[in-house]
Amino acid sequence: MEQKNFYRILGVAEGAEDIVIRAAYRALAQKYHPDKWSGDPGFATAKMAEINEAYATLSDPDKRKLYDQGQSSEFCEDSSDDEDESLVHAIDETWSDVLEFFPALDEIASGLGRLSKQLEFAFKVILIEFKKFNEAPAIAVALERDYLRRYFGTNEKILNFAKSLILSKKRDAARDLNKAVNLLGSAVDPDVIIKKIKQKHQTYVRPAYRDGRSKEEGDLLLAAANALLRRPSLSNALNFFKMNGQTAGMYSQGWFFSKYQVEVNGKRLVMTEGELIGLAQDLAGKVYA
Numbered sequence: 001m002e003q004k005n006f007y008r009i010l011g012v013a014e015g016a017e018d019i020v021i022r023a024a025y026r027a028l029a030q031k032y033h034p035d036k037w038s039g040d041p042g043f044a045t046a047k048m049a050e051i052n053e054a055y056a057t058l059s060d061p062d063k064r065k066l067y068d069q070g071q072s073s074e075f076c077e078d079s080s081d082d083e084d085e086s087l088v089h090a091i092d093e094t095w096s097d098v099l100e101f102f103p104a105l106d107e108i109a110s111g112l113g114r115l116s117k118q119l120e121f122a123f124k125v126i127l128i129e130f131k132k133f134n135e136a137p138a139i140a141v142a143l144e145r146d147y148l149r150r151y152f153g154t155n156e157k158i159l160n161f162a163k164s165l166i167l168s169k170k171r172d173a174a175r176d177l178n179k180a181v182n183l184l185g186s187a188v189d190p191d192v193i194i195k196k197i198k199q200k201h202q203t204y205v206r207p208a209y210r211d212g213r214s215k216e217e218g219d220l221l222l223a224a225a226n227a228l229l230r231r232p233s234l235s236n237a238l239n240f241f242k243m244n245g246q247t248a249g250m251y252s253q254g255w256f257f258s259k260y261q262v263e264v265n266g267k268r269l270v271m272t273e274g275e276l277i278g279l280a281q282d283l284a285g286k287v288y289a
Contacts, residue, residue: 003070006054013118013147014071018059023091023125025055075151075178095124102133107274108140111232114281115166119143141231151178153186161194163229167285173201217243225284234273237280244283248276 007014010024028051030036037044057063099106105127113120123143127133144163152162158181165174180193224243228236241248241262248262251270260276262269271279 003067004050004054005071006058006067009050009054010058011118011121013116013122013150014068015146015150016118016122017126019129020122020125021055021058023129024121025051025059027091073151073178073182075175091121091124091128094128098128098133102136104273105133105136107232107272107277108136110274110278111281112140112144114278115144115163116147119147151181153181155186155190157190158186158193160226160229161190161197164225164285165197167229167281170201173197176200221287225287228280228284232277232281234277237277240280240284244287 007016010021010028012020012024016024029048032044032047032051034041034044034048057067095109109120109123112123123136123140126139126143127136132139148159148162152158158177162174162177165171165177177193177197180197184193221240221243224236224240228240238248246263248260251259251261258273259270260273262271262276262279264279269279
């Protein structure tokens with residue numbers, strides 16, 4: 001009999017901190033408690049029984065340790081998009097209050113959310129509960145690193161490739177990459193694995209060298225995409241757009257946040273810093289993969 005995935009039931013990433021598991025449980029209990037559920041009470045009762053079973057195991061250190069020993073490191077989709085969104089929205093009011101003082105945190109959270117809504121939720125909960133706002137960039141890097149390493153090993157080239165696949169929504173390819181790493185380990189030549197995954201899923205091989213770019217131009221674009229995927233930031237996003245032949249820069253400067261503009265497919269788009277970085281990441285994922 002297949003073991004239930006308690007992490008997916010609670011909508012948190014494997015390895016989530018206790019505080020994140022508690023926050024997820026509270027949010028789901030608020031949503032599915034039979035006294036608060038507006039739909040079929042039978043469904044709510046069954047759902048709460050499942051949630052309580054998962055929380056009873058993951059909230060107990062000894063039970064969780066025993067449970068984790070039987071878990072595989074198989075990469076799978078997050079729990080349903082609606083479920084993940086409901087968890088994130090459960091702390092929206094508090095997060096909005098935080099952003100009044102630290103608006104730049106929104107871009108960091110959104111970047112994690114493009115990889116996994118579970119990561120975004122964990123990031124917000126950790127900052128809110130532990131008040132570690134000044135450590136936000138380091139916390140985000142650690143969450144992302146642990147998430148990718150859990151499924152794709154320790155080779156940096158493989159990790160960057162995995163991130164690009166997830167950002168470009170090629171999750172079937174990401175699952176096959178996960179299976180290959182679990183089978184072969186992290187010591188094998190990463191190019192052997194990457195080439196096989198690209199061939200199977202017909203991903204573009206070095207798209208940075210298309211559109212008439214010279215090898216030098218392609219190398220620069222690939223390096224810019226790699227830098228952005230490794231460290232999402234405004235400077236890396238602007239550099240990527242420059243290397244990609246797109247005009248991007250400041251549109252208007254405000255007291256709390258600024259607007260930026262970028263030319264995409266002949267259209268001028270105006271957006272926030274977080275949106276600009278998100279767009280650059282999406283494009284970089286396609287270039288890198």
